[in-house]
Amino acid sequence: MTGKVYLVGAGPGDPELLTLKALKLLRSADVVLHDDLISADILAFIPSSTLVHNVGKRFGQKRISQTEIHALMVQNALLGLQVVRLKSGDPLIFGRAGEEMEALRQAGIEFEIVPGVTSAFGAAANAQIPLSHRHVSSAVVLVTGHHAGAGEFADWPAKIPTDATVVVYMPGYDYRSTAQQLLRAGVADTTPCAIVSQATLPNEQVHVTTVEDLHRSPRLPSPTLLVVGEVVRLAKPSALQFGWQRDFVSNSSVSSVPQERA
Ligand SMILES: C[S@@+](CC[C@H](N)C(=O)[O-])C[C@H]1O[C@@H](n2cnc3c(N)ncnc32)[C@H](O)[C@@H]1O
Numbered sequence: 001m002t003g004k005v006y007l008v009g010a011g012p013g014d015p016e017l018l019t020l021k022a023l024k025l026l027r028s029a030d031v032v033l034h035d036d037l038i039s040a041d042i043l044a045f046i047p048s049s050t051l052v053h054n055v056g057k058r059f060g061q062k063r064i065s066q067t068e069i070h071a072l073m074v075q076n077a078l079l080g081l082q083v084v085r086l087k088s089g090d091p092l093i094f095g096r097a098g099e100e101m102e103a104l105r106q107a108g109i110e111f112e113i114v115p116g117v118t119s120a121f122g123a124a125a126n127a128q129i130p131l132s133h134r135h136v137s138s139a140v141v142l143v144t145g146h147h148a149g150a151g152e153f154a155d156w157p158a159k160i161p162t163d164a165t166v167v168v169y170m171p172g173y174d175y176r177s178t179a180q181q182l183l184r185a186g187v188a189d190t191t192p193c194a195i196v197s198q199a200t201l202p203n204e205q206v207h208v209t210t211v212e213d214l215h216r217s218p219r220l221p222s223p224t225l226l227v228v229g230e231v232v233r234l235a236k237p238s239a240l241q242f243g244w245q246r247d248f249v250s251n252s253s254v255s256s257v258p259q260e261r262a
Pocket of ligand 1: 012013089091093094117118119120170171199224225
C-alpha cells in the first residue's frame with residue numbers, strides 16, 4: 001500500500017505554537033523531512049525511532065535540491081511510509097508547497113496540508129502589532145524580499161495601498177534597496193517599520209524605525225522579517241524604547257484613533 005505525505009507547518013519557532021494535528025503527526029510519522037528553520041524544541045517531539053532528514057538549503061549552500069526533496073517524498077511514500085514534510089511557519093506561504101504538491105500529484109501520491117502559524121503572525125503577536133486595524137490598515141500584503149532566480153516571480157505590487165500593512169519575508173540585509181522598493185511601490189518615507197528577528201524564539205529582537213531610516217538598522221540575527229505600516233506605532237512599549245521612537249509614537253495619528261463603541 002502506498003503511504004501518504006503531510007505538508008506540515010511548524011509555526012515560527014515557539015513549540016507551543018505547533019498545532020495539535022502537527023504534534024500528532026510528528027509523533028506518528030515514519031519519516032520527517034524538515035527545513036533548517038525548525039527549532040530544536042520542535043524536533044525534540046519526534047521519537048528517536050523516526051527517520052529524520054534535514055533537507056534545508058540555507059544561505060545558498062544547497063545541500064539538497066528541490067527535485068531531490070520531491071524524490072525523497074515520493075520514494076518514501078511508495079514504500080508505504082507516512083511522511084511528514086515539516087516546514088517553518090505555514091507551508092503555503094513562501095514555502096514551495098506549490099511545487100511539492102505538483103510533484104506529489106504527478107506521482108499519484110496522496111497528500112494533506114496541515115497549516116501552521118506563519119512567521120508574520122507570530123512576529124506581530126509578540127511585538128503586539130495589529131496587522132490590520134479598522135482605523136489604520138485595511139489590507140495586509142505579504143511579499144518576499146528574496147531576489148528572484150531564473151523562472152521565479154518576485155515583483156512586488158506596482159502600487160501598495162497607503163493604508164496597507166506590508167510584511168516582507170526574507171528581507172535580507174540590503175535595507176537601502178528594500179526601502180527603495182517600498183518607496184517605488186508608493187509607501188511614504190515616514191512610514192514606521194519593525195524588523196523582527198527570531199520571532200517567538202527566546203532571543204527574539206525587535207528594531208523599530210522608519211522607511212527613510214531603514215538603511216541605518218542593525219543586522220539582527222536571521223531569520224528576520226520586516227513589518228511596514230502605520231500599525232507599527234501600536235507596537236508594545238518595549239519595542240519602542242528609544243527616545244526618538246517615543247517621540248514618533250506620541251506624534252502618531254494612531255494615538256488619536258476613535259475608541260471602540262461599547
Ligand atoms: C522560506 S520563508 C518560509 C516562510 C514560512 N513558510 C512562514 O510561513 O513563516 C523563510 C522566511 O520566513 C521568515 N521567518 C521564518 N521564521 C521566522 C521567525 N521565527 N522570525 C522571523 N522571521 C521568520 C523569514 O523572513 C525567513 O527568511
